[in-house]
Amino acid sequence: MAIERTLSIIKPDATRRNLTGKINAKFEDAGLRIVAQKRVKLSAEQAGKFYEVHKDRPFYGELVEFMASEPVVVQVLEGENAIAKNREVMGATNPANADAGTIRKEFAISMGENSVHGSDAPETAKEEIAYFFSGLELVG
Ligand code: DAT
Ligand code: MG
Numbered sequence: 096m097a098i099e100r101t102l103s104i105i106k107p108d109a110t111r112r113n114l115t116g117k118i119n120a121k122f123e124d125a126g127l128r129i130v131a132q133k134r135v136k137l138s139a140e141q142a143g144k145f146y147e148v149h150k151d152r153p154f155y156g157e158l159v160e161f162m163a164s165e166p167v168v169v170q171v172l173e174g175e176n177a178i179a180k181n182r183e184v185m186g187a188t189n190p191a192n193a194d195a196g197t198i199r200k201e202f203a204i205s206m207g208e209n210s211v212h213g214s215d216a217p218e219t220a221k222e223e224i225a226y227f228f229s230g231l232e233l234v235g
Contacts, residue, residue, distance in 0.1 A: 099177040100130070100233075101214045102223035107165035108208035110134070115168050118211065121198050122172055125184045131233050132170040139163040145226060154207065161207060169227045173235060178220055181213040 105118050119129060137145070142162035149155050172181055186197025190209055193200035203209040214220035224233075 096175045098173065098175055099217065099220070100171050100173045100224060101178045101181050101220045102212075102227065103170045103172050103181060103214075104162075104212035105168040105170070106208070106210055106212060107161060107167060108204050109202060109210040110166050110168060112202075114202055114210070118198055118202065121184050122181070125174075125180055127172040127174045127177055127181060127184070128235075130171050130173045130235050131228050132168060133227075133232075134166050134168050135227075136166045137163045145223070157207060171224055171228060171233055178214055178217060182215065185211050185213050 103122070105115055109115065109118060122129065139159055143150075143159045146155065146158055146162065149158065174180060184198060186193030186199035186203075188199075188209060189206045190199040190203035191206075193203070198211050199209050214223050
């Protein structure tokens with residue numbers, strides 16, 4: 096299995112409730128290494144560009160407004176099969192469908208305010224990491 100990197104975001108509902116450490120513990124317990132991390136407040140424009148793939152979906156406006164509402168923690172997670180492993184640790188998009196022990200099951204408030212983002216494929220992981228981090232900021 097290849098060592099991969101994936102882009103993770105701890106969303107405003109989680110930073111607001113002081114859950115960054117608890118969420119990071121879930122990643123580390125699953126063998127994912129945090130190789131870059133920063134806390135940022137996204138503008139609506141920055142959040143909108145990040146989620147551009149969803150721009151025609153009915154929830155897009157709400158999603159962008161939420162992501163720009165309060166600070167987020169953006170991070171790069173590294174490990175074997177990191178993209179799929181992170182999605183596993185996150186749990187299903189809708190917390191009502193998330194497995195026990197996952198971040199979204201334990202912490203998410205709703206489908207929209209679901210505590211974490213994780214890249215969904217190698218190509219998007221590469222693009223999303225480059226959106227937030229320069230090569231110099233990635234310390235493996
Ligand atoms: P994921 O974050 O699990 O990759 P996604 O890429 O389909 O899910 O959607 C991106 C985010 O948009 C998701 O984390 C929360 C929000 N979202 C998705 N579907 C939604 C819906 N039906 N109603 C409200 N928000 C939604
Ligand atoms: Mg997605």
